[in-house]
Amino acid sequence: MSAPDKKLKQSHVWAQDPHGWYVEPERCTEQLAAVENLIGWTWDPCCGGGNIVRTLRRSGTSAVGTDLVRRVPDGTSWFLGERDFLTGRPLPSWSNLMFNPPFFRGKGTEAFIRRGIELARENPRADKMIVFADIKYLAGEGRANGLWREHRPARVWVITPRPSCPPGEYLLAGGEAKDG
Numbered sequence: 001m002s003a004p005d006k007k008l009k010q011s012h013v014w015a016q017d018p019h020g021w022y023v024e025p026e027r028c029t030e031q032l033a034a035v036e037n038l039i040g041w042t043w044d045p046c047c048g049g050g051n052i053v054r055t056l057r058r059s060g061t062s063a064v065g066t067d068l069v070r071r072v073p074d075g076t077s078w079f080l081g082e083r084d085f086l087t088g089r090p091l092p093s094w095s096n097l098m099f100n101p102p103f104f105r106g107k108g109t110e111a112f113i114r115r116g117i118e119l120a121r122e123n124p125r126a127d128k129m130i131v132f133a134d135i136k137y138l139a140g141e142g143r144a145n146g147l148w149r150e151h152r153p154a155r156v157w158v159i160t161p162r163p164s165c166p167p168g169e170y171l172l173a174g175g176e177a178k179d180g
Contacts, residue, residue, distance in 0.1 A: 024100045024132050025163045029055035032098070032130060032157060039127060040095025045085035046112070047071075052098055053078050063098075066091065086111055090119045100132035109133050110147055117151055135162070 029052050038061045044052045047065025050072050056063035057078065065072075066083040080091065097120075101112035113131055120126035137143065138156060 024051060026051050026055045028132060028159050028163050029098070030059070031159055033059045033061065035157065036128065036130060038096050038098075040125060041093075042096040042098050043091050043094040044099050045083070045091075045097065046099050046101055047079070048100075050076070050079070052100065056098070064091070086115050090123070093125055094123065095125045096128045096130065097126075098128075098130040109137055110143070113147065113151070 033056060038056070041062035041064065042053075042056055044050075044063065044065040045067070047053050047067050048071050050065055053063045053065040064078045064080050066080050066085070068082060068084055070079070070082055072079045083089075083091075097116045099112065099116075102108035109131070113129070116129045116131075120129060135158065138153075
């Protein structure tokens, strides 16, 4: 068996999470916080277990999170409740959005980006929107001819090596993120 065939046989494909909860490693947020100056407070509207919020707060950035589903313990001070980012009322006074949106074959990511752009237009304090997205999503023809034609990203940061972002339920069950 050749090396590529062996790698293919060892690859792991997880069952799709019904809410698109896939967890980015904290190092991704650490790397972005090192190169992006976040002024004001940052809202993660799909915070899941809170990796982005906790990492930003450790770095000295004011950050809060909401999500469609509570995945953090009751009493978590930075969690501001269950909220549907796509249809609900936004939090007031945020300056930055930083999130790893549910993917749903790219449609979730695009919906979150478009909603963030809409909310930024309504918010005089809005400064930045930072989105974790797969490099294949960024380079897709649909985005080139649609979203990116309408709203070109100011910057694209590539995180290497490619992070592994398994489903949150897999991690809660004791699984380990590995192999990008």
